[in-house]
Amino acid sequence: MKNVFLTLVFVLGTATSFAGSNLIISDLTCITVTTSCGIVGTVCDYTTEGLLEGALELDRWVCAKQ
Amino acid sequence: MRKKLLFILLSFIVSCLYSQERIVDTTIYRAYYKLIYQQDSTNVDSMGEERMTLLIGKSYSLFQSENNRFNDSLLYSLSKIDIENAQQAVDIALSLKKNTRFKFKIVKTLNRLIVFDKITTDKFIYEEKNKLKWQITNDAKLINNYLCQKATTTFGGRNYIAWFTNEIPISDGPYKFKGLPGLIIKIYDQEKHYDFELFSFKKYVSFLEVNFKKAQKTSKQDYFRAYKNFKTNIVAQLEQRGIYLDDDEATKVKQRVKKTMNNEIELKFD
Numbered sequence: 001m002k003n004v005f006l007t008l009v010f011v012l013g014t015a016t017s018f019a020g021s022n023l024i025i026s027d028l029t030c031i032t033v034t035t036s037c038g039i040v041g042t043v044c045d046y047t048t049e050g051l052l053e054g055a056l057e058l059d060r061w062v063c064a065k066q
Numbered sequence: 067m068r069k070k071l072l073f074i075l076l077s078f079i080v081s082c083l084y085s086q087e088r089i090v091d092t093t094i095y096r097a098y099y100k101l102i103y104q105q106d107s108t109n110v111d112s113m114g115e116e117r118m119t120l121l122i123g124k125s126y127s128l129f130q131s132e133n134n135r136f137n138d139s140l141l142y143s144l145s146k147i148d149i150e151n152a153q154q155a156v157d158i159a160l161s162l163k164k165n166t167r168f169k170f171k172i173v174k175t176l177n178r179l180i181v182f183d184k185i186t187t188d189k190f191i192y193e194e195k196n197k198l199k200w201q202i203t204n205d206a207k208l209i210n211n212y213l214c215q216k217a218t219t220t221f222g223g224r225n226y227i228a229w230f231t232n233e234i235p236i237s238d239g240p241y242k243f244k245g246l247p248g249l250i251i252k253i254y255d256q257e258k259h260y261d262f263e264l265f266s267f268k269k270y271v272s273f274l275e276v277n278f279k280k281a282q283k284t285s286k287q288d289y290f291r292a293y294k295n296f297k298t299n300i301v302a303q304l305e306q307r308g309i310y311l312d313d314d315e316a317t318k319v320k321q322r323v324k325k326t327m328n329n330e331i332e333l334k335f336d
Contacts, residue, residue: 029149029152030308031152031153031156032153033156033160034160035160036160036161036163039311039315040312041309041310041311041315042309042310042311043156043308043309043310044308044309044310045308047145047149048144048145048146048147048148048149048151048152048155049141049145050187050308051149051152051155051156052141052144052145052152052155052156052159053141053186053187054186054187054307054308054309055156055159055160056137056141056159056160056163057186057187057304057307057309058304058309058311059160059163060165060166061186061300061304061319061322061323062311062315062319063165064322064323064326064327
């Protein structure tokens, strides 16, 4: 019974520890991005988070105010 | 057996806290500063403006751009969308995002100053080790209804004039500035290329949280060298991170970066 309890603690611990860092890994995805100033670029990444970050960065550098 | 069980449970709690890779504190005050800055050192008309927030907690304070905080929350919410629908997520992000020049998050404790910053999608943490040496004068004036006292310092290759108030006995301020007997109400460099001014200070009971997941620990020198290298070779650096432009646009971006990103807040980083 104690061993079952200990195992449960470890399983829960591992699951909780990694819960915040779950990432959905897919094949490399490339999307066309039309920036807020109308310039078109391409962003590639394996995750939605990466694509979003890439698109925002593209916009930031391409549409920087003069 | 009880001791063993207690040890395991404690190890589990510690591992959970560590795995969160974040700092959490109770916020007590929120200060808003308006930052006016000159983007191009050769053009006095290239002024930019951003609203910056200083959250002051029991043990930490956090300083960042309000627009950057908004964009982080937006990105966090949209990143949960499945990659098959990433195009829509990106379109939403681009329609809602706010423009920001400053992506840093500065966490200050009594003795330490930690900076989280990004070079496009790469995240870095470094510790600021340069200690500010203040010279406090007897000059005083009223700024935003606070009686302020003048102090001067040098930082990052710029000479600064600060106005702090003893009415708010919190040794903090915007950006990396701290160490005066009261809160900094206004600070600007001699050239007035960077000018921070407090416009709101209120009690604000909430949580202060900084997530530094996936950030690479580095030194300030290495971070700034990487940033300089990024700006010098911007198109190649963007491509390395999976961001592509056609040749015409790439040329324009190079010129724009040269023209608008030549006046960083820290001119020297050694």
